[in-house]
Amino acid sequence: MTVQLKTNDLEAFFMPFSANRRFKSAPRLLASAKDMHYFTEDGRKILDGTSGLWCVNAGHCRPRIVEAIQKQAAELDFAGTFQMGHLKAFEAASRLVNIAPKGFDHVFFTNSGSESVETALKMAIAYHRAKGNASKVRLIGRERGYHGVQLRRHRRRRHRHQSQMVRNRRRGRRPPAPYA
Amino acid sequence: MGMALTGKAVPYKKGFGPFPADIYNVAFPNLYHGTSTAESLKALKALFKYQADPSSIAGIIIEPVQGEGGFNIAPTDFLQALRELCDEHGIVFIADEIQTGFARTGKLFALEHAGVKADVVTLAKGLAGGLPLSAITGRADIMDASNPGGLGGTYAGNPIACAAAHAVLDIIEDENLCARANAIGGIIQTRCRELAGRSNLNCIGDVRGLGAMCAVEFVKDTTSGEPSPELTAQVLKIANERGLILLSCGTYGNVIRFLPPLTASDALVKEGMDIFEATLNEAVSKLQ
Numbered sequence: 001m002t003v004q005l006k007t008n009d010l011e012a013f014f015m016p017f018s019a020n021r022r023f024k025s026a027p028r029l030l031a032s033a034k035d036m037h038y039f040t041e042d043g044r045k046i047l048d049g050t051s052g053l054w055c056v057n058a059g060h061c062r063p064r065i066v067e068a069i070q071k072q073a074a075e076l077d078f079a080g081t082f083q084m085g086h087l088k089a090f091e092a093a094s095r096l097v098n099i100a101p102k103g104f105d106h107v108f109f110t111n112s113g114s115e116s117v118e119t120a121l122k123m124a125i126a127y128h129r130a131k132g133n134a135s136k137v138r139l140i141g142r143e144r145g146y147h148g149v150q151l152r153r154h155r156r157r158r159h160r161h162q163s164q165m166v167r168n169r170r171r172g173r174r175p176p177a178p179y180a
Numbered sequence: 181m182g183m184a185l186t187g188k189a190v191p192y193k194k195g196f197g198p199f200p201a202d203i204y205n206v207a208f209p210n211l212y213h214g215t216s217t218a219e220s221l222k223a224l225k226a227l228f229k230y231q232a233d234p235s236s237i238a239g240i241i242i243e244p245v246q247g248e249g250g251f252n253i254a255p256t257d258f259l260q261a262l263r264e265l266c267d268e269h270g271i272v273f274i275a276d277e278i279q280t281g282f283a284r285t286g287k288l289f290a291l292e293h294a295g296v297k298a299d300v301v302t303l304a305k306g307l308a309g310g311l312p313l314s315a316i317t318g319r320a321d322i323m324d325a326s327n328p329g330g331l332g333g334t335y336a337g338n339p340i341a342c343a344a345a346h347a348v349l350d351i352i353e354d355e356n357l358c359a360r361a362n363a364i365g366g367i368i369q370t371r372c373r374e375l376a377g378r379s380n381l382n383c384i385g386d387v388r389g390l391g392a393m394c395a396v397e398f399v400k401d402t403t404s405g406e407p408s409p410e411l412t413a414q415v416l417k418i419a420n421e422r423g424l425i426l427l428s429c430g431t432y433g434n435v436i437r438f439l440p441p442l443t444a445s446d447a448l449v450k451e452g453m454d455i456f457e458a459t460l461n462e463a464v465s466k467l468q
Contacts, residue, residue, distance in 0.1 A: 017191070028420070035441070035443070036440065036441050036443075036444050036448050038425065044423070045423060046420070046423050046424065046425055047423060047424045047425065047440075047448070047451065047452050047455065048425050048440070048441065049419075049424050049425050049426045049427075049438055049439065049440055049452055050425055050426065050427050050437075050439050051306075051439045051440060051441045051442075052310055053305070053427075054279060054284065054305050054306060054439045055305045055306060055308075055309065055310040056306075056309055056310050056441055057282055057283060057284060057306040057309075057348075057352070057357065057441060057442045057443075058306075058309055058347075058348050058351040058352065058355075058357070058441065058442065058443055059441045059442075059443040059444075060441070062309070062347075062351065062443075064347045064350065064351060065309045065344055065347040065348060065351070067347075068343045068344055068346060068347035069311070069340055069343055069344050069347075071343065072339050072340045072342075072343035072344075073340055075339075076339045077339070077340065078338055078339065078340070079338075079339060080334065081332075081336055081337045082332060086339050088337075088339045088342035088343055088346070089337035089338075089339070089342050091342070091346065092313075092337070092342040092345050092346060093315075093337075095345075095346065095349055096303070096315060096317055097317065099288055099349075100289070100301065100317045101289070101291075101292075101297045101298075101301075102297075103297070103319060104301070104317045104318055104319065105319065105320035105323075106317065106318065106320050106323040106324070107315050107316070107317045108315065108316045108317075108323060108331065108336075109313060109314065109315050109333075109336040109337035110304075110314045110315065110316070110333055110336055111312045111313070111314060111333055111335050111336065112304060112312065112314050113276075113278035113302065113303075113304035113305065113314050114182050115314060115333065116278065116302035116303065116304055116314045116315060116316050117181075117182040117185075117241065117274075117276060117278075117302050118181055118182050119316055119331055120239075120241070120274050120300050120302050120316045120318075121181045121182070121185075121238075121239060121241070121274070122181075122326065122331065123272075123300060123316070123318070123322055123323055123325065123326055123331075124238045124239035124272035124274065124300065124322065125238045125239075126325045126326040126327070126330070127238075127272060127321070127322045127325040127326075128238050128270075128272075129325070130325035131325075133235075133270070135235070135236055136235065136236055136237065136238045136270075137202060137236065137238050138202040138203070138204065138232050138236045138237045138238060139181065139185060139202070139203050139204070139237070139238055139239050139240075139241065140185075140203075140204045140205070140206055140224070140227070140232075140237060140239070140240045140241070141184075141185030141186070141187055141203070141204070141205045141206075141240075141241050141242075142187055142205060142206060142207070142208040142242055142243075142246070142249075143187040143205050143206065143207050143208055143249075144187045144188060144208050144210075144246050144248075144249030144250060144252060144431055145185065145186060145187040145188075145205065145208065145241070145242070145243060145246060145248075145249055145276075146186050146187070146188060146192070146243070146246070146247055146248035146249060147182040147183075147185045147186050147241060147243075147276055148182035148183065148186065149182065149183050149186075149192065150181060150182040150183055151181075151182075151183045151184070151196060151197075151199070
C-alpha cells in the first residue's frame with residue numbers, strides 16, 4: 001500500500017545530523033537526480049555541489065551504474081557472506097586490492113564509514129595482541145578529525161547488579177521480572 | 181571508538197558519552213591557523229612523554245585531508261614523519277580515506293600525493309555511487325590477526341552494492357576521473373582566489389584544496405581573521421535559493437566545501453562558480 005505523504009506526515013522520520021523541527025517546518029524535498037543535478041518535488045533544478053555527500057563522484061543516475069544495479073537485483077538480490085559467498089563480493093575485493101597500495105592483500109566490507117573506522121581500530125588492537133603485545137591498546141586521532149559515530153565503551157568490570165544476578169543464579173535463586 | 185577519536189565536540193559528541201578511555205587527540209597541522217608540522221609533531225611527542233608511552237599505542241588514525249574539520253590538508257613532511265614514528269614504535273598507521281578516496285583529490289587515494297603508505301585504509305562514500313558499501317583494506321598480517329568469526333555484518337559485501345561498485349570503478353578508470361578531479365579543482369580554486377582578491381569581498385581568509393576537494397574559509401575581515409559562521413550560513417541559504425547545494429564544515433562552521441561530481445563538465449563547474457560569486461556578493465551586502 002502506498003502512503004500518500006502530506007507535509008504534516010514528516011514527523012515519523014527522525015532525520016540524521018539535522019535540526020528535525022526546523023526542517024519539518026519548511027521542508028526541502030528532492031524528488032529525482034540526473035548527472036550533476038537534483039530536482040525538487042515542484043520541478044526546480046539544483047546543481048549538486050556536494051556529489052550527494054560525496055558518494056556520487058561518478059554523477060547521479062548514470063545509466064551504466066543503474067543498469068548494473070538493476071541486473072544484479074534481478075539475478076541475485078541478496079546473499080550473506082558468513083561461511084558462504086557470491087562472486088560479486090570477491091570480484092569487488094580483488095579490484096580494490098589491485099588499485100590499493102602494493103602489499104595490501106585483503107578487503108573487509110562494511111556498510112558505512114563509521115563501521116570501517118571502528119573495525120580498523122579493532123583490527124589494530126587484535127594485531128598487537130596476536131603479536132604478544134596485549135598492552136598496546138591506546139589510539140590516537142587528531143584535533144578537528146572526524147572518524148564517525150560509533151561509540152564503543154570498554155567495560156573492565158561487570159556492572160555490580162549483573163554480578164549479583166549471576167551469584168543468585170548460581171545459588172538457585174530465581175531472578176525477578178523482568179529479567180526472568 | 182570512532183566517535184571518541186572524532187575531534188569535533190559539537191554536534192557529534194555533545195550529550196553523548198562517557199567515551200572510552202585511552203583515546204587521545206593531538207593537534208593537526210594547519211598553517212592558516214598557525215599550527216606547523218613541527219608543532220604538531222612536538223605535540224605528539226609530548227603525548228608520548230607525558231600521557232601514553234608509545235609502546236602502549238595500537239594505532240594512529242588520520243585523514244589525509246580533514247573533512248568535517250575544514251578541508252585541512254596534511255602536509256607531506258608531516259605524513260612522512262608520522263610514518264617514521266609509526267615504524268619506530270610499531271604503531272598501526274590507519275589512513276581514513278572515506279572522504280578523500282576514489283579520485284576525489286586527483287589521485288585514487290589522497291595519501292599517494294605524499295608518497296606515504298598506510299598499514300590499513302578505511303574507504304566508503306564514493307565506492308558504490310551512494311549504495312551502502314564501505315571497506316577496510318590493508319596488510320594481510322594485520323587483518324588476519326582477529327579471531328576467526330570475530331568481525332562481520334549482515335549486509336557486508338552485498339551483491340547489489342558490489343555491482344554498483346564495479347560500475348563506479350569502471351567509470352573512474354574509463355573516464356580518467358583522477359585527471360578530471362585536478363581540472364575541476366583548478367577551475368574552482370582559480371575562481372575563489374580571484375574572488376578573494378576583490379576589494380569588496382574582504383571576507384575570504386583562505387582558499388585551499390587537493391584535486392576536486394576544495395574549500396573557502398570565511399572571516400569577518402582578512403586582517404583579524406576572525407571566523408564568520410554568519411556569512412557562511414547566509415551563503416549556504418542564498419546558494420540554495422539560487423540553485424546550488426553546498427555544505428559547510430570547520431570547527432567554527434565558517435568553511436564552505438566544494439565537492440562537485442567528478443564527471444561535471446567545465447561549463448557546469450563554471451556555472452556553479454557563477455552562482456557562488458553572485459551568492460557571495462548578495463550575502464556580503466546583506467550582512468553590511
